[in-house]
Amino acid sequence: MKKFRLKILSFVVALCMTILPLGSVWGASPKSTYVALGDSISTGYLLSNVQKECFANQIAKYSGKTLINLSQNGMKTSDMLSILNSNDSQGTKYKNSIKDADLITISMGGNNVLSPLMTIIKTSLGLSSDATTEQVQAAIKNNPEASSKIYLELQKPQTLEILNKELQTFTTEYPQIIQKIKELNSDAIIMVQTLYNPFFGAPQYKPLADMAEPFVQLINQVITQSENSSCKAIDVYTAFKTDTSGQLLTNISKFDIHPNTAGHSVIFNTHKAVIDSMNPENNVSIQVLAGDSRYTTAIKVSQERFKDGEAKAVILVGKDAVVDGLAAAPLAIQEQAPILFADIKGLSIETIKEIKRALGNNSSSKTIYLIGGEGRISKLVEEQLKIEGIKLIDRISGKDRYETSIKIAKKLNYNYEQAFVVGGNGEADAMSISAKAAELKSPIVVVDKQSLNEEAKALLANKQIDIIGGVESISDKVKLELQDIDLDKSITRVAGTDRKSTNGMVIAKYYKIGTVTEVFVSKDGFVGGKDKLVDALAAAPLAGSKGVPIILTTGQISKEQQQSITSNLKGATKLMQVGNGINEKTIKMISELLQ
Incomplete structure (x- = not known):
């Protein structure tokens, strides 16, 4: 069953990867040409205004580059490879355009298995091979057993044989395409989109979405694990999965998997984030460690910190x-x-x-x-x-x-001298200090707002104690109790008017300008509840191992955060966003403040 589901995956996704040639710098080349290659996603199939809505046209407008769109509806890897190996007029045009480009995007993979799968699905529903998507939609809607029929049809041995053949072809030809392009132009930035699940968000097709989802993730895991210094994935899958607009991003309501206007906007913004990170005017590189859930985000953080067997x-x-x-x-x-x-x-x-x-x-x-x-x-x-x-x-x-x-x-x-104390409801305060505590191997001790128990007193005695958080988290009464047991009988309280203000003040106190080369950014837990701090929790050991802070925000940053970034973090050359759901404009603002 697992093999079968893996093989049918390309029916519900458009396969992509991102290739970023090492040493390429956005705009460093005098060229200003953008070439779009691939299938109907790149042509803007079914959009009412391709010039305005297609992601490729949006990239061209944003980057100020001249677009040469060579994509074709229905294109398979064999079609593209044939063109790239040809010396006829079409092949010559392709190769010359690629040679002159400084940006190339590719959408490729869906058509390798889409055509035979659509024929199989239509047959299972009693339709002819030339039935329209509207007819397929009606057949599914009017037949409650349609999903089961499709499911059973796709498990047949002959179906598996067809899919295996098509997928093997893709596996063989796709690397050849990338290699051919790199031979023609080793300096161009090449971007290829990752998988997305077009059934996600459509309740009527939830069984298909659920069936596809684990295998979409599995394929994406294979893609991301194959990344190296010259091969990096743009995560369109997560961008689609975590979109909060409430809109469908595909035409799946008509049983068509192509992205609609909203979907093309998401695809554009995913590419734009990479383009922004390569802009020579922005000396801060931006990296995103994010999965489609808290579990997979923590996994990505773990993979960033540890090689195989290192933990x-x-x-x-x-x-x-x-x-x-x-x-x-x-x-x-x-x-x-x-x-x-x-x-x-x-x-x-x-x-x-x-x-x-x-x-x-x-x-x-x-x-x-x-x-x-x-x-x-x-x-x-x-x-x-x-x-x-x-x-x-x-x-x-x-x-x-x-x-x-x-x-x-x-x-x-560790024989620590420093200890940090936070209130029982001060989760955000604890997350602000977590990276520094990790760096120093100093404990974070949670205490009651109004009283200090004997066990805490024994643990903290003769340590340098800092309170993180205001009197609403830890009262002045407890501060006096801590002062009595502090090493030099003097307690420092670091606190702002709210969680982001406190975060800014923590950064200002514990991180000095010129010592920080990187900053982390994670959700602050203000929107969606305190459990949204889990990304910062997973990131704290990684940030601590690098001696860098975590900026907590979801929307705008506070005045204190702005001041600490410009006064204490300026000159950092890398911004690591951990987790999704952080305002894109805020990330850009932080990167600009760091310069």
């Missing part, structure tokens, strides 16, 4: 347990462990794969830390880990968030 441990936090996990960043640095997320029902296949990849072949001798009680991470997770050969499982859990943070702090074996 010495793994820390698992419940998917909504920001409070439990907020003190875990220093432990993750000490134990050389990524922070990954677990659902209460168990670990996803992707997370299990990442645990095994990060730990390597000797995973049985390495520790998995479970942060929080069984109400956050169930016993089922432990059983899953044991099945995978993990023998060392250490659950760190207290009766409440305060005790859990203390138990995590006691795991730190």
Whole structure:
């Protein structure tokens, strides 16, 4: 079944990758030509105003380049390869255009299997091979068993044979196309779109969307894992999946998988983000570490930090347990462990794969830390880990968030002098200091607003204590208690008027200009709830390992954040966005402030 689903994937997606030649600089070439290659996505098929709405035309307008659109409806890899290998008039035009281009985009792959699949689907519905998409739509709507019929038809051996042949052709020809283009022009920036699921967001086709979804992700995983210094994917899949406009991005309501006007806008903006990051006027490179969920975003962060087998441990936090996990960043640095997320029902296949990849072949001798009680991470997770050969499982859990943070702090074996204290409801405050705490291997201790328990006093005695957060998180009464046990009897409180203000003040105090070459940006948890801080939680050990801060924002940045960026972070040359859902204009503004 898995093979079958993998093979039919190209029916529901348009395959793409991004190739970024090493050393290419946007606009460095005197050329100013943009060539669009590929299939009907690039032609703007079914758009009412191609000149205005097609993503290729939007790129041309935005970049100020002259567009030569050589894409063709129905084009397969064999068609393009044939043209590139031909010396006739069409082949000559293609090759000369590619040679003169400094930007090339490609949409390619869907037609390799689309034509035979559409014929098979039409046949399963009792329609002729030349039936229109409207007729297919009507046949599905009027037949409640249509999806089952399609599903069964696509499982037949002859179907698999056709798909295998077509996909093998694509697998063979696609690299040849890319190689041919690079031989013709090694300096051009080449962008090829990633997979998207056109059924997503259409309730009437939810069974098809659900069937395709895990395999769309699997294919995209293959694409991203094949990335290297000269091959990088533009994540159209995630852009479609996480779009919050509420609009359909394809014409799937008419059983047509092509992107509509809204879809082309999303495709354009995904390309635009890469173009912006290469603009020589913007010396700050922008990288995005984001999956389609908190689980896959954490996996991408883990992959950024650890090569295969490099991790010495793994820390698992419940998917909504920001409070439990907020003190875990220093432990993750000490134990050389990524922070990954677990659902209460168990670990996803992707997370299990990442645990095994990060730990390597000797995973049985390495520790998995479970942060929080069984109400956050169930016993089922432990059983899953044991099945995978993990023998060392250490659950760190207290009766409440305060005790859990203390138990995590006691795991730190570094002789730390500094300690950070946050309030029980100060998740955003903790995320602001998490990267610095991780860097210093200093504990983050969660305390009650009005009182300090004896265990916390014992842990914090004779340490240099900083409070992160205002009196609404930690009262002045508790501040006085902390002052009594502080090493030099003096407490520093870092606090702003809100979470973003506090974040700016943390950056201003703990990071000095000229020492930071990179900054991280993650959601602030203000929009959508505190659990949206999970991306920052996953990113904290990576940021801490680099000695760089995390800017917390979703929409606009605060006055304090602006001031700290220009005063303390100016000169950083890289911006790492962790997670989706951050306003694009805000990312651009931060990158400009860094210059």
